[in-house]
Amino acid sequence: MDHLDMLENKSIYIIREAYYRFKNIAMLWSVGKDSTTLLWLIRKAFFGKIPFPIIHIDTSYKFPDMYEFRDRLSREWNFPLIVGRNEEKLAAGMGPSTGMKLECCTELKTNALKQVINKYKFKAIFLGIRRDEHGIRAKERYFSPRDDQFQWNYENQPAEIWDQYKSYLDEEEHYRVHPILHFTELDIWKYIQRENLPIIHLYLAKEGKRYRSIGCVPCCSPIESNAETIEDMINEVATSKTSERAGRAQDKENIYTMQKLRALGYM
Amino acid sequence: MEEKALPIVITGHIDHGKSTLIGRLLYDTGILKEDRYQEITASSSLLGKETEFAFVLDALEEERAKGITIDTTQIYFQTPKRKYVIIDAPGHKEFLRNMITGASYADAAVLIIDSNEGIMEQTMRHGYLLSMVGIKDICVLVNKMDLVDYSKDIYDKIVTGMKKFFGKLSLTPRFFIPMSALKGINVAKRDPSITWYDGPCLFEALDELEFKAFEERPFRFPVQDVYRIGKDKIVAGRIESGEVKAGEDVYLLPKGEKIRIKEIKKFLKDDIRKAAYGESIGLIVEGTNGLKRGDVLSGDMDAKAVKEFDANIFWFYGEYNKGDKIQIKCTTQESYCTLAITEKFDPATMDKKKEGLDHLEIGEIAKAKVKLRKKIAIDTFSYIPEMGRFILEKNGIPVGGGIIV
Numbered sequence: 081m082d083h084l085d086m087l088e089n090k091s092i093y094i095i096r097e098a099y100y101r102f103k104n105i106a107m108l109w110s111v112g113k114d115s116t117t118l119l120w121l122i123r124k125a126f127f128g129k130i131p132f133p134i135i136h137i138d139t140s141y142k143f144p145d146m147y148e149f150r151d152r153l154s155r156e157w158n159f160p161l162i163v164g165r166n167e168e169k170l171a172a173g174m175g176p177s178t179g180m181k182l183e184c185c186t187e188l189k190t191n192a193l194k195q196v197i198n199k200y201k202f203k204a205i206f207l208g209i210r211r212d213e214h215g216i217r218a219k220e221r222y223f224s225p226r227d228d229q230f231q232w233n234y235e236n237q238p239a240e241i242w243d244q245y246k247s248y249l250d251e252e253e254h255y256r257v258h259p260i261l262h263f264t265e266l267d268i269w270k271y272i273q274r275e276n277l278p279i280i281h282l283y284l285a286k287e288g289k290r291y292r293s294i295g296c297v298p299c300c301s302p303i304e305s306n307a308e309t310i311e312d313m314i315n316e317v318a319t320s321k322t323s324e325r326a327g328r329a330q331d332k333e334n335i336y337t338m339q340k341l342r343a344l345g346y347m
Numbered sequence: 348m349e350e351k352a353l354p355i356v357i358t359g360h361i362d363h364g365k366s367t368l369i370g371r372l373l374y375d376t377g378i379l380k381e382d383r384y385q386e387i388t389a390s391s392s393l394l395g396k397e398t399e400f401a402f403v404l405d406a407l408e409e410e411r412a413k414g415i416t417i418d419t420t421q422i423y424f425q426t427p428k429r430k431y432v433i434i435d436a437p438g439h440k441e442f443l444r445n446m447i448t449g450a451s452y453a454d455a456a457v458l459i460i461d462s463n464e465g466i467m468e469q470t471m472r473h474g475y476l477l478s479m480v481g482i483k484d485i486c487v488l489v490n491k492m493d494l495v496d497y498s499k500d501i502y503d504k505i506v507t508g509m510k511k512f513f514g515k516l517s518l519t520p521r522f523f524i525p526m527s528a529l530k531g532i533n534v535a536k537r538d539p540s541i542t543w544y545d546g547p548c549l550f551e552a553l554d555e556l557e558f559k560a561f562e563e564r565p566f567r568f569p570v571q572d573v574y575r576i577g578k579d580k581i582v583a584g585r586i587e588s589g590e591v592k593a594g595e596d597v598y599l600l601p602k603g604e605k606i607r608i609k610e611i612k613k614f615l616k617d618d619i620r621k622a623a624y625g626e627s628i629g630l631i632v633e634g635t636n637g638l639k640r641g642d643v644l645s646g647d648m649d650a651k652a653v654k655e656f657d658a659n660i661f662w663f664y665g666e667y668n669k670g671d672k673i674q675i676k677c678t679t680q681e682s683y684c685t686l687a688i689t690e691k692f693d694p695a696t697m698d699k700k701k702e703g704l705d706h707l708e709i710g711e712i713a714k715a716k717v718k719l720r721k722k723i724a725i726d727t728f729s730y731i732p733e734m735g736r737f738i739l740e741k742n743g744i745p746v747g748g749g750i751i752v
Contacts, residue, residue: 081623081624081625082351083351085625086351086625088627089585089627090627092585092627093571096571096583097571100571100572123614124615125627126574126576127576127581127612128614128615211420212422215420218420218422221448238444239444239445239447239448239663239664239738239745239748240451240745241447241448241451241738241745241748242736242737244676244738246740246744246745247743248740248742248743
């Protein structure tokens with residue numbers, strides 16, 4: 081069994097554990113490379129069938145390619161899609177330019193997700209986060225409880241040993257489940273290449289620039305790059321001198337922004 | 348370069364320099380990216396400190412402000428030889444569950460000791476727990492040598508003490524290295540300031556450590572779930588030991604009946620003849636009325652279906668009092684159980700106790716008879732680790748773990 085096989089088999093095990101523990105479960109899909117990889121692993125875990133809904137949180141500021149990709153894949157892979165939007169705040173004009181970026185993320189991402197979870201009464205949400213993305217994410221568990229205020233109690237996380245995951249639910253709790261926590265950015269690209277997975281073209285270089293991490297148009301900056309193929313990108317990521325999220329505005333506002341966002345329920 | 352990353356846990360007493368060591372290692376090997384380094388410098392200066400390498404892993408605001416590691420973290424780095432996952436584990440007793448969480452992912456361990464303070468309570472407790480989770484490759488680092496003027500006497504005393512300690516556990520550490528994480532001495536490269544030492548630096552020592560050896564063992568497959576997909580009933584699970592072939596007969600435990608593996612299933616793969624250890628697969632079986640989660644398919648009858656077994660238990664959260672409702676989880680098997688503790692043991696003092704056997708606290712280790720409400724299939728930890736280890740939950744919260752002896 082090679083390195084990518086090991087990662088895959090572990091992820092599938094976790095996906096099946098979560099599905100057994102929480103019948104009312106869904107997956108959060110950003111349409112980016114990580115959560116698309118997770119979606120593929122879910123197909124593998126259930127032999128091609130995706131047995132629960134897939135949620136896309138739409139801030140309305142995403143790249144047009146992302147919407148096109150979302151709709152195409154949901155048809156081709158045949159899964160039920162829930163699109164969550166904080167309509168009230170969008171109608172009131174919330175956006176990255178009208179307020180603080182932290183507030184915008186909280187309203188259009190975190191609170192939009194809260195609305196979906198409350199509406200559908202989901203008890204667990206699959207997320208495609210990885211440990212190597214950020215110091216805070218490196219502290220996550222595979223099964224990560226959130227309280228009724230959606231808060232992450234990062235100072236009192238449960239032990240998680242030998243593939244035994246705490247899944248006990250208080251009435252108002254829900255769990256975030258992170259099946260690809262152990263993949264690195266490089267692993268993801270190698271896996272995408274091996275499995276020939278579809279990805280959004282924004283990741284690939286055009287005229288010397290590409291996006292290493294994608295989200296909302298106003299808050300993502302492209303990096304200088306000539307990586308026009310996945311092969312090029314694997315070489316580039318392996319030798320990069322900056323971290324993956326360096327192009328993401330939300331991480332820069334304040335040193336602890338990510339911690340605060342996650343504590344408040346951000347993905 | 349090897350593709351697979353060797354997972355190494357960094358353990359030791361609080362403030363003996365675990366996080367600093369890792370930060371230093373990453374900085375010296377150029378793995379710490381420039382933007383992260385600047386973020387750490389900015390965060391350190393907010394707290395009135397020079398660039399604090401411990402902040403690479405101590406990312407939580409509380410951790411940086413208090414200067415302690417609360418939770419376990421994993422970070423990747425590489426040498427020309429191979430990749431590593433470095434797992435930082437907190438030294439504080441209160442966060443022992445986070446240390447064990449970290450250690451359970453590791454194949455090898457580093458145990459760090461402050462030369463100025465010497466061998467402390469948590470040094471021994473961590474050393475003992477490493478042996479319990481089955482880690483044999485241990486590298487002992489005698490840190491902060493700059494604070495004791497690189498004294499050979501102090502180093503030798505610690506080495507002798509640790510050899511004696513591990514000897515009682517039938518373990519021999521692979522390396523002892525005198526060093527200073529803060530000054531970068533004997534971390535990424537050998538340093539001549541310790542004139543009496545000519546062994547490897549940490550970097551070289553790590554390259555010598557090995558992945559846990561894989562051993563041929565009989566087939567074990569705990570059922571995770573059963574899915575009905577189209578006309579098929581697919582039994583999902585992961586092979587925890589050995590291998591299985593299509594067409595083979597296996598035993599269904601705890602009942603003991605014989606059933607046949609008709610097909611091995613994976614998405615988009617046809618006609619799979621064989622699957623082995625670690626693979627998450629689906630099986631189509633015949634010869635039984637139905638399988639459910641918690642059943643175990645076994646290649647032989649050596650796995651025992653029992654209602655009682657002997658175990659070494661470690662307690663890491665809250666308290667245990669006799670009569671507490673405890674649940675055991677072993678692979679996908681679960682049952683309520685009671686503990687009959689026969690001996691208590693504090694690795695920090697190496698004292699065996701026959702009193703207070705109806706109570707356990709964080710950090711305590713006990714020999715016990717575990718009595719289950721229903722039968723589960725087990726092997727001893729030394730024979731098949733995956734089938735011989737378990738966790739204990741109280742009110743749905745993981746509180747302890749154990750190995751079957």
